[in-house]
Amino acid sequence: DEARKMFAEKVARYTGLSVDAVMATEAAVYDGQAIITTGLADGMVNAADAIGVMAEAINSNKTGGTMPELSAADAVTQENQRVMGILGCPEARGHEALAQMLAGQPGMSVAQAKSILAAAAPADTTSTADRILALEEAGGRETLAQTLAAMPEMTVEQARTILAASPIAAATSLHDAV
Structure with a gap:
């Protein structure tokens, strides 16, 4: 029920409908004018024109999203912190080569790398x-x-x-x- 409510809140946010109005649809399937009447769509487009309409909407929307803009210096600082967090974590001890490989993977978080390093077999430290x-x-x-x-x-x-x-x-x- 929580997932249903979360979905209804998202639909309400993007359509302007109330959460109660979205919940009242009971996940019904609407065709044509009925979906516009309920407020779940702004208009109808035939399949041949759909790609052009979507491209126009994307190109005209110059703002949006919730990711903050990072300066190059901030991005470099964050990347250095991520890499050093992986290479310097206690789990990397004895697994230096694996830690370096994980640090080189774009998108690998420190937490993910720690989990992988912790699960790795103990390194043989005998020379x-x-x-x-x-x-x-x-x-x-x-x-x-x-x-x-x-x-x-x-x-x-x-x-x-x-x-x-x-x-x-x-x-x-x-x-x-x-």
Whole structure:
């Protein structure tokens, strides 16, 4: 019933009828002169002329709408606040690449971005170097593993292959062998 009332208020606002008069129509369908008589339309136009009449009405209406005009500086400020709100929100921590992608989407609000970022799977914060050093294949090859981990372009899979193909370092003492 609330939706019906809201619709009737909109119709009343644009037709000049009272809300009660709109509600009294009981959502009836009107044809021809009957719709003009009820006050729901200003006139009738045949289908062939309808596009021209609508275009004329749009072109003659130079004012309207409820969006305030923004200066370029205000628009830039709002956009910067939106982008920084997305990039700087706590939900972006650990999801920086996703946050940057969301901030670059026109129309993406801070609230929408926060929801998406919060739902994203936790980012793996273990460094590539730490993952290389933790490989099972690094056992007995720690020096080589450290060298591979220090190489900027080395991936975990490349290091795994190299370590697996390398001989295990010989124990220097009985204690090292045990």
